[in-house]
Amino acid sequence: MIEVIGHEQQRRLLAAKPAQSYLFVGPEGVGRRTVARWFAYGLNCERGFPPCGECASCRLEKHPDYLEISPRTTTRSGQTARRPQIRLEQIAPREGSEEPSLIEWMQTAPRFKAKVAVIDSAHLLGEQAANALLKLLEEPPSYGYVVLIAPVREAVLPTLASRSLTIGFGPAPMNELRRITSDEAALGYSEGAVGRLLKALAEPEKLRAAEDAAVAWLEALGDPAALLAQTRRLEQTSGEGFDPWVFVARRLESWPAAYRLAALEELQRLREELSAYVSAELAYTRLALAMRRIYAEMRSGSPVSR
Ligand SMILES: [Zn+2]
Known part of the structure; x- marks a missing residue:
């Protein structure tokens, strides 16, 4: 059935x-x-x-x-x-x-x-x-x-x-998906897609690893060298079936809109650069620098510069 x-x-x-x-x-x-x-x-x-x-x-x-x-x-x-x-x-x-x-x-x-x-x-x-x-x-x-x-x-x-x-x-409404599980990490990762939800529930360790990598990346925002290292780690984790950037994007939801949008644009740019076969290292470095700038601007309350 x-x-x-x-x-x-x-x-x-x-x-x-x-x-x-x-x-x-x-x-x-x-x-x-x-x-x-x-x-x-x-x-x-x-x-x-x-x-x-x-x-x-x-x-x-x-x-x-x-x-x-x-x-x-x-x-x-x-x-x-x-x-x-x-x-x-x-x-x-x-x-x-x-x-x-x-x-x-x-x-x-x-x-x-x-x-x-x-x-x-x-x-x-x-x-x-x-x-x-x-x-x-x-x-x-x-x-x-x-x-x-x-x-x-x-x-x-x-x-x-x-x-x-x-x-x-x-995407399916969240209340429909809550009939399947109450696992918040898996629900968040699913973004309303049943297939993604079932995959997340089937491999909880890999899901957790992706979420941990996302948290570590966000904690490194103030430190360029650490941020570059965490960006590499995040991209590595992506290859294991769960996209940690989904967790990053969800956590950015708590940022004020202007900074959040600027950050999301940078993440989008990373995807574009990587799919256009720009050197990965170059793309990571650019992202790390841009994110550190946006983060510093948010901390000091200054407007987002472009
Ligand atoms: Zn029948």
Whole structure:
């Protein structure tokens, strides 16, 4: 049985089957994939929506009429890809490919009532793969549904987005999440995303390490050398699955608005610099200097300088 937290409006809309292709947009961990599965089970349930959890279709853990396609992280020769991508052979038949493609899978009739294919990270579709998918979206079989999943609509090729009904997914209200746990650190980390919350609850030690690193970073704000060292530590902790900057950002909420905004801008700039392959050390140093300045200005009550 699929447990979905929140997203009532989205599910009510889906239960009316308003389209055959959808684009689910929203932040990571917010429940887009879970709702897509729920939709597939509802379409195939003997009793319709919401899925009953008891019929022959609902009882299947792995459903033959549900397919998830996600970006490949290795190249055809088995090496790590520079950039994960959904490849043409995952969408359209190609000679020498072992797994059936989406289009082949979609050609055969469903075992129950409807087939649902989910394209996870649809913004990582290669150009040829996207064109092949477009044909399917234009003329899907009567039993076929496609759900594209992406962070935002703008990230997906306009040709695909315009043929899909976009449904937005936001964070779940905190009172919904409090039904799952009362762990404040995990709740804070989740930022309203059920997936993030469950991950935080599953690995409490790693979560704690990320929070400790965030606290140490904030305590080092007055001391440039210590701050640089703590920035390195924070970035290292990020690699372990939990982003400590989330805890930093939450604690900045107690700062007066002008200083908080200046600090958040600097954190954003760090992300941009790191993703633009600026030397990490250079980016950390810049951040440490800027943060020390903002912190000193806040302590002395002087306005934020730029
Ligand atoms: Zn059922």
